[in-house]
Amino acid sequence: MKTLFMAPTRNGVGLSSTSLGLMRALERQGLKVAFVKPIAQTHETATDDSVHFARALAHAATPEPIALAAAEEALSHGAEEDLMEQVIALAREAVLGGADVLLAEGLALNERNVYAGALNAALARNLEADTVLVSSLSGVTAAVLADELEIAAQAYRRSDGGGLAGYVLNFAPVELDFGTLMAELRARSRVLSSGELPLLGVVSVSPALAAPRTLDVARYLGAEVVNEGDARTRRVTSTVVTARTVPKMASLFAPGALVVTPGDREDVVMAASLMHLSGVPLAGLMFTSGSAPEESIERLCRAALTSNLPVLRVPTNSFHTASNLSRMDPRVPHDDTDRMERMLDFIADRLDTVPLGARLRLPQEPGERRLPPSAFRYELIQRARAANKRIVLPEGDEPRTVRAAIRCVEKGIARPVLLAQPEQVRQVAEGQGLHLPEGLEILNPDRIRAHYVEPMVELRRHKGLTAPQAEAQLEDTVVLGTMMLALGEVDGLVSGAVHTTANTVRPAMQLIKTAPGSSLVSSVFFMLMPEQVLVYGDAAINPNPGAQELAEIAIQSAESARAFGIPVRVAMLSYSTGESGSGEDVEKVKEATRLVRERRPDLLVDGPLQYDAASVLSVGQQKAPNSPVAGRATVFIFPDLNTGNTTYKAVQRSAGVVAVGPMLQGLRKPVNDLSRGALVDDIVYTIALTAIQATQGEAR
Template sequence: MKTLFLAPTRNGVGLSSTALGLARALERQGLKVAFLKPIAQTHEAAPDDSVHFARTVAHLSAPDPIPLTVAEEQLSQGGEEELMENVIALARAAAPEGTDVLVAEGLALSDRNGYAGALNARLARNLEADTVLVSSLVDVTPAALADELEIAAQQYRRSDGSGLAGFVLNFAPRELDFGGLMAELRSRSRVLASGELPLLGIVAQNPELAAPRTLDVARYLNAEILNEGDAARRRVTSTVVTARSVPRMAHLFVPGALIVTPGDREDVIMAAALGHLSGTPLAGLMYTSGSAPEESIEALCRAALTSSLPVLRVQTSSYLTATHLSQMTTRVPHDDPERMERMLDFIADRLDTVPLGARLHAPDAGGERRLPPSAFRYELIQKARAAGKRIVLPEGDEPRTVKAAIRCVEKGIARPVLLAHPDRVRQVAAAQNLELPDGLEILDPETLRARYVAPMVELRKGKGLTAPQAEAQLEDTVVLGTMMLAQGDVDGLVSGAVHTTANTVRPALQLIKTAPGAALVSSVFFMLMPEQVLVYGDAAINPNPNAQELADIAIQSADSARAFGITPRVAMLSYSTGESGTGEDVEKVKEATRIIRERRPDLMVDGPLQYDAASVQSVGQSKAPGSPVAGRATVFIFPDLNTGNTTYKAVQRSAGVVAVGPMLQGLRKPVNDLSRGALVDDIVYTIALTAIQATQVVE
């Protein structure tokens, strides 16, 4: 499925109608289209305009958007990632199996939502969408429009140069010199001149499509309806404010004209009545200043004033009424599907979907995705929920761990088991003003140890472990939790909030041991970069692996990446690229790369590569032309622990990137370590990782 994100370049560009019009144009091409408005446009309780018309006119089953109040609250409290995960969930709900294209509409820009432009760019990135920019030819010079499109293109273009699908120009004047406009735009904009941002359509102004019903005008002005007539069907295409004598205005009494007059202008009222009776379908007659015609005039014109001609009255003067009418919004009311139907057909007729054709019909290369961080987190939680695994937490009375366990139960992420005295856990929860849910399992280590002494002696008999020694070691809750895992009483273990990595990993190596075919245990971090999730390995376990071990780490890391939805392109990192450098460290990376290619010819791997050659497309093309990995790497294998740990922490702290992990690889059953500075969310996601790993265990 492809996703197209429609984003405005400024206020008042006709975003909603363009989004729905594009959906209609794509349906005409035989595509199955879904629609999404991720975040509501206003704080109104009524259904969002776009969603309402998507359902009632376009007949698309669009989900309710996230309320704007909720979104703004999350943004103000630093909860952007949670907001993005909720958007991903909405996108999944909007586009069922078999959908070809998801059309997503961003937030329209206004004076009140200065955050909307940056938020739209983040929405497009996390939805893995290509962006259609929507602009307008109203009150803008070609030079200003070119700058506007160029700036917007930079905002939505991804680092690899992708991300732009095209642009649409609305409200074009009928006398537009199309050729001259496009020539000037291309002369001023590189993104237009190169064809990177193709024109998808120019939609002309059409006064008829902007014409409100007389009933809409009455609602807007809070007018008194003296005679409803055809107010729900007639449309106001012009307004005649009476100032001159009737003979000088008679030519303005045309179909769709709303006659605005004081009630004492008997000549105007009689002329309007005569025009109506002669067959001119006026939009209506409106009395101003709270006035009404004399009874004799009203009686004379009764046949017209009580028929299909709408008759309204307002309290404001003719001048003020005309001013209010000039400021009336072009927003289509929810009970006017006819107008929206005509508008969507009008727009769809003028959109050219041919430039989108290759993009929409081409299959993904090898199923490859640039998995954005919010999608990664969303899919992580969904997979963990489906797994339903029992995960033991040996640091059961540690405050962050208790809070994370509660959240896992509440969200159904896993079945956590806290190893701690129940009273102590209750105290910790109470101190944080938390309530322990019924589904949270708390086991007192004192009541468990005895049952694991004999099994532990059996597991370690080759090392001469005695029962008293086993009982003493089981005083450590990490060892106890590891024995629970070894015996199959739980499916995974997460520790490290207060314990060192060695304290977590050592019992696993002794009691769980490595998986079949695994020569060592290594680790990866999932680095949640702004545009996609990358895998770093090994940054936590092996200090100075040799070439064979480095190859093992790379293969394990590639398989982990694939298991979590990331297409592995493995970069074997070094301080030189290709044949540009020599030395023992470079030779180790070269040999490791050779071993990987020999053992796993299915993997895309290249090395040695410098980090910039692996991660930046332009540098990769320059330093390693023709490489399937350079500039596009998703799995980064560091030559030693010093380099890996330093790099991951530098990226994490300097760029504000979330690092999920370390996730251990190569164990027979999943054990995962936490950083002692882990946040509650870090623990939750590590529990989810562990639950998913538990589904991949091969005994």
């Protein structure tokens, strides 16, 4: 196991977010990363930011840091060695569950902890760590930065010449001339020009990631929440302090704007209310000087002021309120996991772990590669990009779908096709403060529908379908999109954000039909557990499969797991393990297990197994000691839809696990269903799954 120590070169370099971003980047490479913050950053009793988010987002078993007061007392009494013994014990506690890499975060430097630089160097040395220096391009020249890195490198270089893993530069201006900067740095620094300290990444400034929630602003200012609305989800990207007349300011009332105004500015209150009611998602309306609108104005604007528009009130005047806002703490609050999640992905995307490769123990063959959730998601996106497939989205003007399609185009995940009126899509995008990228394809269903009438009649002629009937059915954009897929004009279809599963699957069964060798359509969910990805099937399609159907579901699910890099060990689930129970339901699972072994002797499969016997090693060894699957299952096959759907939702909601899917199996071409509660990320990942399925179908 290798230890990496994250050390800042000066104050305010973004140490915690970079540490966790590197942790995510390493996990994407299939490494198991443990995290430790040896010494608490502040005297606060609250958990350190990095420790909190390591637990919440990376599900790391991160131990509590040594209290800063205790560390300072030890240093003041010359007991540094005792302190280091505690640090080593803490590091060992962090890796109790096993790890390929231990990532340790040092103390951020500030005006108060003048001892932190020397203490960080001692921590790195005692942990036998290679150090990653974290610096910033904010307010510094190339000459100063080169000296800073050179001095820091000397502090962390070991006597054997090792000890330096690389450096990261944060807060890079968007207009940065990277080539010129690197040339100047290398010209002024021996440690950089020699390659001893490789560059691991340059992370640019991102205003979107710095945007706090309206709720955070209210907490910071101690504001009275007059109407909470969407204060927990809306983000403040700009502040409009009303000093001018409304016509002069109207253009500033944009998505994400926090309008700061005295309550007696009736024109501003009415303008903000109108903007909100017209669909512009303002961050909120804040009344200053403890004021409120006149009753007549409040009554006139009540529809807006009591809706999902956040409304706040502060006692300070507008000038002092704006001044206070400019000094708001940039740290991410502990309950804003969405913002930190996006920040870590943003940083991880910009870090290059290749220079670290020679220093880290990578997973070796033979042996099974771990696939933690971050690695699964990362590979999913990379493979979808390589596939470059055209995916039709029949719910083309649904707001989440529009946002997901835009993200897919911007990230190159797929080539989405929105079926909707172009003007309606533009309005939906503008209402969310989004710009439609040039590569986003929008097809007007009214203009293309006639093209598919004759081919659909031909496909359904044996069922007596007539042209007028086909034209009527094609009014449904899901049917229209399915016909595009049947004719090979697109590579896959994703629907379900507003349609039921039946609405999505029925046209596919009628027009696409099952793949060769498949007699049914089933589904799997990819369950992103804290340390690995599991496959659950079938949790969305087949209500009560018989033994033959259950065996086919198991084989389809095993193939899906293998296709996405998940080791295949199939558990056929039941309420009893082995021969411990009997009854019709148990016998069905036994017969299905026999059929899978008969048809696919290459698969590791066992059943019947109870869930705990399949998933917990100690229980599996006790209940099924000779099983190759018990305690280590990766593919869980449920005996019926009632059990599967209930279990996946219980795990998803109670354990906070991301469930990607359902992904449909057994169709000739990929069609995938969404939950109607799907988030934008869910839709993006489902589009990526569909693109990869299309490639696999071509290979078959």
